[in-house]
Amino acid sequence: MTAARLTIDLDALARNYAALRDMAGCEAAPAIKADGYGVGGLEAGLRLWREGARSFHVARLTEGEALRGALGDRAAVIYVLDGPTPGTGDRLRAAALTPVINSLEQAAGWDGPAAIHVDTGMNRLGLTLAQAQALTGRPDVTLVMSHLACAGQPEHPMNAVQLARFREARALFPAAPASLASSGGIFLGRDYAFDQVRPGISLFGGGPHDRPHERITAVATLEAAILQVRTVPAGETIGYGGAFTAERDLTVAILAAGYADGVPWTSHPRGAVWFEGARRRMLGRISMDMIAVDVTGCATARPGEMAQIFGPNLPVEGAATAAGTTAYELLTRLSTRAERRYIGAP
Secondary structure (H helix, E strand, C coil), X not given: CCCEEEEEEHHHHHHHHHHHHHHHCCEECCEXXXXXXXXXXXXXXXXXXXXXXXXXXXCCHHHHHHHHHHHCCCCCEEEECCCCCCCCHHHXXXXXXXXXXXXXXXXXXCCCCEEEEECCCCCCCCECHHHHHCCCCCCCEEEEECCCCCCCCCCCHHHHHHHHHHHHHHHHCCCCCEECCCHHHHCCCHHHCCCEECCCCCCCCCCCCCCCCCCCCCCEEEEEEEEEEEEECCCCEECHHHCEECCCCEEEEEECCCHHHCCCHHHCCCCEEEECCEEEEECCCCCCCXXXXXXXXXXXXXXXXXXXXXXXXXXXXXXXXXXXCCHHHHHHCCCCCCEEEEECCC
8 A cells, every 4th residue: 555645747847837837938947956845856847848938046056966977068158156166166167067156266266157045135146236346347157146035925015126126237237137036936027037047836736926826737746554443532632742632433535644744743733634535634643653633524535545735736836835834845844755646747
């Protein structure tokens, strides 16, 4: 019996990529960092190459090296967002990776093609506008970029502020393509698209504003098998700490998944699974290896039957909200313990 199963639909990934590229009206360069948001960075990269992606963004040098190894001699541009950190120059060159320059120190230590990251308000990595002016004479700038802090909140005034600042930054490098928007920014409209967008979470099925969107379909489906079905009488508690007390007699299914599989411990008391055509609430604290679920009245509840923890019937945003987190964290914290299967060829 399969205990827990993670199904990754690469055909859905391809549809999401096409939708995001069409909305942006420009090049879409996938962000497939953190192992493709938890669902398989190499599988995603290979499939997105088939769908026309020619530029990619990763966070770490090791992610870039792995993607280059998977793509082989395909002429892909792979940007490393960390930039040329100390001691990485030879490896960046060996894997033909393009670093993103985030500081004047990085700029001084790198003499090859590079992207320039100008901070427009996120206040994480990136050059100030004044620092960027010092680099305007570089002949090897392949991209000028920034990152929106509040794209998930369409009405936030910071979006317009960053857009205006980015236009100033772009003017410093008129020959280089420009990139501001990731997933949320794409949905802010084409003013934010420029020459390249960097879709991430919405490629992998997450809505752009922490809620489902009609043009984005689920890519990852996490399911778990029923291990046992038991009757819990009224007044009895379920799970560690006695956190849930049955107010009536319940039929309870114990599922073979838990926080070791990436189901947040905090999913109780708002969490649910999808079983027999409806939401079924989680009962008590999530254990390392098991979840208790109310299946009272379900005729098909028996060992071996699968319940959906998130997927087409339970969007990942809903599962994340129930656990007090985001779709980003929920996906990237998926364990490798669940059996993985891919739909559609990489």
